[in-house]
Amino acid sequence: MASHLPLLTSISLILFLALALTLTPSHSALTCAPPKVPSNRTFANCTALSTLGATLHYTYNATNRTLAVAFAAAPPSPSGWVAWGLNLVRLGMVGTEAIIAFPLDSAVNASRYNITSYKSLEPVKAFSFESWDVSAEHANGVTTIYATVKIPEKAANVSHVWQVGPVQGGSLRIHGTNPENLNSREPLPVKVDASSGNATATAPAPASGEKSAAGDRVHFELVVAFIVALFVMSAFLGSKAKLKTAKQGRLSVDDALHHADMSESISALDHID
Template identity: 40%
Template sequence: MKMGSLFTPLLLPLFCLCLTLISPTHSTDCSSLKLSGGKKQYSNCTHLPTLNATLHFTYNATNSSLSIAFSAPPAKSGGWIAWAVNPTATGMAGSQALLAFKNNGSMVVKTYNISSYSSIVEGKLSFDVWDLEAEAGSDGKMVLYGSLKVEESAEKLNQVWQVGPGIADGHPMKHEFDKANLGSVGELQLVEKLTPSSPSPSPQIANANSGYGLRVTQLNVGFWILGLIYFIVFM
């Protein structure tokens, strides 16, 4: 058997493995979470765990404000979506909600102080809000935009999100009480905490150093494999 016949089947898988190791890795970002309008940019985004919802947000520590874009499909055509902050608890009761729905063909956003599960009252919230607007996307989702004032030095918020079936006499109809609806609560982390044992370099330097070390390690492994290939084929 000729050496060339051994070279091709042996070289190809090892060469592909070498290229895989040498290629740099790419971290995930917000590129896969597109807002229907795409007219605003946010620093962070996350898939919320229920109701097919996403949240884009930017926290500004200098003026203690939070800008959000909440996206979800309403429970039914003509339904509503809502995103809320609960300043005192982790559930729906006590939450301060932004609720979006279509009214006479136009999307509107209203504020609701939800003092209990049986009382949903439209009115002013316990914190300032501004730049409220909403839009309906061609994908069946609605997007709710807004900015709100948060407590100074806040590191996290209790958030609640929900979708409902419709509007009756100008009031939102009750949402379902399925598992997904009851589980639509969680924490929104505004500031990432560093572990006590870790130094506090700037994020840019830390990311650059870690990426460089990874590339060097990958290159070393790649060259080792190429050397092994040379030894097997030509020795």
């Protein structure tokens, strides 16, 4: 039985982790959490981004290739900056054309910048692509950037990049170097066909901000099935171990009786001699 204890302990640990998974939403089941956009602004899609607790509401118009967005994230401090932008060339920060929002004169300023290197920001009046209705607001510790952009017809490998960082003395300072900061980039949730110039929006998270019921149900059922299988395996191994122990016990009794019989036989032979 002792030989099976490590295995049973491992199974118990796996069961615990499986239960923990049921309480922790997977990335695919992330909700488009608050902040909610104002009632006068509506978006067809919403997704929780993979880092920095950021959220992206968006509507894509395939007819004119325009993308209206509301990007929301919490700056590291009330005076910090928040940024969202597009990179039309690669999945990375350098080459991104970004809107950066930060407090300025009791308001929230939203300006355009080209990120030409890891240490250089260049303020620009316009991007290489069309953009309009650029604005920002700050409420409840969260800064939201609003904008509409037009994706060029021949753009390929379009990605979006987001970031947060500090402001000191009225100047933007470099963002943190934690994994969340370094991994704040993803392919844009709009698939672009550079050869034909066509684009379509990918399947979004529910715009209402609720979890995907189907996704949650599938995740839950898979975990339950996994746990049941582990319980069955644990019970089987436990029964097998008990059976082996009982069998060994019987063998020990048989050996004892056998030795007793042999002793009696030897004793009888001694008396005969």
